[in-house]
Amino acid sequence: MTTPSAGAHATSANRGLTAYDAVVVGAGFAGIYAMYRLRKEGLKAICYEAGEGVGGTWYWNRYPGAACDFESVEYSYSFDEQLQQEWKWSTRMARQPEIKAYLDHVTDRYDLRRDMRFSTRVTAAHFDDATSLWTVSTDRGDRVTARHVVMATGCLSTPKPIEYPGADSFKGEILRTAFWPKEPVDFAGKRVGVIGTGSSAIQAIPIIAEQARHLTVFQRTPNFSIPAGNGPLTEEQDRLQKQAYADLRRREWDSDVGICAKLAPDTRKALDCTPEEREAEYEKRWAAGGLYFYCSFVDLLVDKEANRTITEFAQRKIRAKVKDPKVAELLVPKDYPFGAKRICADTGYYETFNRDNVTLVDVKSTPIREIVPEGLKVGDQVHELDMLVFATGFDAMTGTLLNIDIVGRGGKRFKDHWGDGPRSLYGIMPSGFPNLYITTGPGSPSVLYNMVLGNEYHVDWIMGCIRHLERHGSTTIEAKPEPEMQWRETVNAIGKMTLFGEASSWYMGDNVPGKPRVILPYLGGFRSYKKICDDEAASGYPNCVVA
Ligand code: NAP
Numbered sequence: 278m279t280t281p282s283a284g285a286h287a288t289s290a291n292r293g294l295t296a297y298d299a300v301v302v303g304a305g306f307a308g309i310y311a312m313y314r315l316r317k318e319g320l321k322a323i324c325y326e327a328g329e330g331v332g333g334t335w336y337w338n339r340y341p342g343a344a345c346d347f348e349s350v351e352y353s354y355s356f357d358e359q360l361q362q363e364w365k366w367s368t369r370m371a372r373q374p375e376i377k378a379y380l381d382h383v384t385d386r387y388d389l390r391r392d393m394r395f396s397t398r399v400t401a402a403h404f405d406d407a408t409s410l411w412t413v414s415t416d417r418g419d420r421v422t423a424r425h426v427v428m429a430t431g432c433l434s435t436p437k438p439i440e441y442p443g444a445d446s447f448k449g450e451i452l453r454t455a456f457w458p459k460e461p462v463d464f465a466g467k468r469v470g471v472i473g474t475g476s477s478a479i480q481a482i483p484i485i486a487e488q489a490r491h492l493t494v495f496q497r498t499p500n501f502s503i504p505a506g507n508g509p510l511t512e513e514q515d516r517l518q519k520q521a522y523a524d525l526r527r528r529e530w531d532s533d534v535g536i537c538a539k540l541a542p543d544t545r546k547a548l549d550c551t552p553e554e555r556e557a558e559y560e561k562r563w564a565a566g567g568l569y570f571y572c573s574f575v576d577l578l579v580d581k582e583a584n585r586t587i588t589e590f591a592q593r594k595i596r597a598k599v600k601d602p603k604v605a606e607l608l609v610p611k612d613y614p615f616g617a618k619r620i621c622a623d624t625g626y627y628e629t630f631n632r633d634n635v636t637l638v639d640v641k642s643t644p645i646r647e648i649v650p651e652g653l654k655v656g657d658q659v660h661e662l663d664m665l666v667f668a669t670g671f672d673a674m675t676g677t678l679l680n681i682d683i684v685g686r687g688g689k690r691f692k693d694h695w696g697d698g699p700r701s702l703y704g705i706m707p708s709g710f711p712n713l714y715i716t717t718g719p720g721s722p723s724v725l726y727n728m729v730l731g732n733e734y735h736v737d738w739i740m741g742c743i744r745h746l747e748r749h750g751s752t753t754i755e756a757k758p759e760p761e762m763q764w765r766e767t768v769n770a771i772g773k774m775t776l777f778g779e780a781s782s783w784y785m786g787d788n789v790p791g792k793p794r795v796i797l798p799y800l801g802g803f804r805s806y807k808k809i810c811d812d813e814a815a816s817g818y819p820n821c822v823v824a
Contacts, residue, residue: 291405291412291422297321299425299743300413302399302681305333307429307716307732309380310354312389314740315427323423324389325415327398331384333431335376340454340668341462342480343373346505346622347568348538350518352376352729354383355526362519370507370567370622394419401682402426404711409752411712424752425712425743428678429732432717432724435676437669437789443648449663451648454481455671464488467663470653472645474500476621478668483625485666486635493636493660495645495653498781499610501591502621506566533802534572535727539565542572547583550574559590567622578616578775578800588615598627607639617780619724673783674719674797675699685710686755698786698795700765702756702820703810705735711753711824714739719797720768724784726803734807741814742821751823760820772796 301311304326315322328336335343345352349371354360364379371379384390394415401414410422436455444451452462454477469489471478474496486492510518518525518538528537536542540562547555555574562570570591576583592609599605608627610618629635643656652662675695683691689709694700701707704721705714716735717723723731742754777784777796786792799806813820 291408291410294412295421296410297323297421297423299323299427300325300399300402300411300421300423301427301429302402302413303333303429303431303434304328304331304384304393304395305335305429305431305434306354306380306729307431307736308333308427309384309389310356310733311427311429311716311736311739312392313356313383313387314736316387316389316392318740318743320743322392323421324393324429325397325399325413325419326393326395329395330377331380331390331393332377333429334433335373335380337434337455338457338477339373339377339459340452340457340477340481340666341484342482342624343454343457343477344368344480344505344507345370345372345376346476347536347727349376349510350522351525351529351536351538351727353379354729354733355529356733358522360386361522365515366510368507369510370505399681401684402713403682403684404686404713406686409711425714425739427736427739428681428713428715428718429736430677430681430715432674432728433671435672435680437672439648439667440669440790441645441648441653443654446650447648447652447665448650449652449665452664452666454478454666454668462664464664466490468652468661469493469664469666470495470660470662471666471668472640472653473668473670474498475668475670476500476619477670478666479621479623479626481666481668483623483629486629486632489634489664491634491636492629493638493662494630495638495640495655495660496607497641498612498618499608500618500621501595501610501615502623502626503563503568503570503591504566505622505624506564507624529727529730530807531804533722533804534568534725535730535803536568536572540569540572543574545574546576546580547574547586548576548580552586555586556590559587563590563594568620571616571620578614578777581614581776584614584616584776591615595627598631600631604630604637607637613780614776617777617784618782619784670783670788672789672792673786674723675786675792676789678715678718683710683713685713698765698793699797700761702761702764703806703813704764704768704799705738705810706754706756706761706821708756708758708761711755714742720764721799722801722803722806723798725798725800731803734810738810738814742818745814745818746823749823754818754821754823757820757822767801768799769796771799771801775800 298320299322301324349366398416699719704718781787
């Protein structure tokens with residue numbers, strides 16, 4: 278398949294630039310699959326990636342303990358049955374090195390690397406009204422044109438900056454989970470501080486505690502964490518899973534969360550069950566490990582009373598694990614509903630606070646003031662440290678896109694378009710930016726669905742748009758402004774029907790000072806979302822302008 282040659286309409290501005298049918302930004306799960314599909318469709322595509330290799334989030338986040346928090350048999354590509362059958366995971370929930378190795382394998386298996394440029398960050402994408410081409414620029418001086426731009430930039434790819442003064446004065450070493458060094462980090466004999474208690478910190482803390490002389494955890498808000506229950510994947514389990522792969526994938530595509538391998542999401546309401554039935558369900562899912570617990574009942578995130586039952590269950594579990602009641606009370610979330618902040622999965626997280634070499638410091642009641650040469654100053658007290666680890670999260674879902682200078686039709690600036698929060702049709706197509714597509718962006722189920730399958734779905738949908746243009750001899754497709762606005766209102770209205778707004782979280786943009794407070798993912802569930810997007814394509818893109 279070919280699109281009208283990208284070089285055919287060169288203007289003085291883009292003449293002489295290498296012309297591609299598509300530029301893909303990012304070589305994580307989405308970017309790799311986008312390159313596979315574009316190549317398969319006979320398109321000339323290039324992928325730019327800031328990291329030195331493929332992996333995206335799994336390239337950068339190589340901190341100790343980094344691992345998937347649901348089954349890798351699900352958190353993996355579904356597009357090629359042979360690939361599924363040949364890859365063998367060593368554990369139920371693969372650790373970062375294995376996920377990175379898997380993505381390297383996929384990249385090489387389909388010979389995608391030759392069209393990827395690493396250590397290269399896309400800095401700008403400008404649309405030319407005269408030629409309907411994008412000019413894409415990078416920090417290494419590349420300038421190319423493309424008919425299509427696929428922003429496979431990930432949801433958690435722009436770490437928050439260090440928000441305290443004095444980092445330069447620190448005599449020890451500063452580390453960040455989201456930019457972890459490739460060389461092993463030696464904590465032995467060191468006094469280590471970790472700021473943050475989200476998913477990254479919760480995975481790293483037990484491992485650091487085992488090695489360090491002393492670990493001080495600086496906690497602003499406690500999180501709910503479920504035991505991961507990770508362990509080796511036996512030959513027999515692997516064989517059985519592979520036998521049943523087709524059925525598993527069918528169930529995932531037909532579910533709202535895309536996680537079904539061990540326990541399917543329950544379809545009952547918590548409040549329709551007796552307390553004993555609820556308790557049994559919670560116990561079963563807690564024991565299953567990881568995110569299955571989250572899917573115990575369907576009303577947990579829309580009904581406060583239902584949520585209270587799971588919140589209290591999880592609170593009891595935390596209290597039972599921590600010996601010092603004062604420390605336990607600090608670790609128990611009390612100010613927000615279970616699940617309204619991203620839940621975590623851990624291996625021995627709460628138990629770590631029973632160790633003699635671990636201290637928990639509450640920095641909500643007494644905030645951090647600054648980093649000083651000897652360590653971290655909290656209130657008037659200096660905590661002396663040799664290493665300080667920032668696990669403080671990301672400018673999630675919007676940060677990376679807003680850092681790129683994107684200019685659309687008629688000079689429309691993307692930063693202005695998203696000035697009061699993100700807007701795009703189905704989370705994929707922002708209006709005024711023809712042929713520019715976002716994978717698993719805000720306004721789509723995104724981080725609340727299996728991210729690998731969500732990315733596959735979006736790439737396939739985008740390929741559908743490109744094929745539609747080809748079939749009709751058209752050049753551009755872009756969202757109409759009104760349906761885009763309606764979609765945004767739908768996303769917000771559904772968000773308001775849930776309990777997500779009752780927590781301060783990155784789902785709502787709360788973690789980044791000054792970021793507009795809006796619900797970022799679409800909370801209507803993947804099934805309904807998929808139907809809406811499938812219908813749009815099947816009926817010839819009525820909510821888009823095709824020209
Ligand atoms: P996060 O969940 O946003 O956690 C950041 C932590 O740092 C929070 O405890 C936050 O406290 C704290 N923090 C932020 N700024 C601070 C400041 N200025 N002073 C003190 N504390 C501060 O980030 P994350 O742990 O990197 O995880 C982000 C997301 O990545 C997760 O929610 C998950 O979706 C994904 N993730 C997944 C996995 C996995 O699948 N296994 C692993 C890691 C990450 P507040 O809550 O008070 O803001």
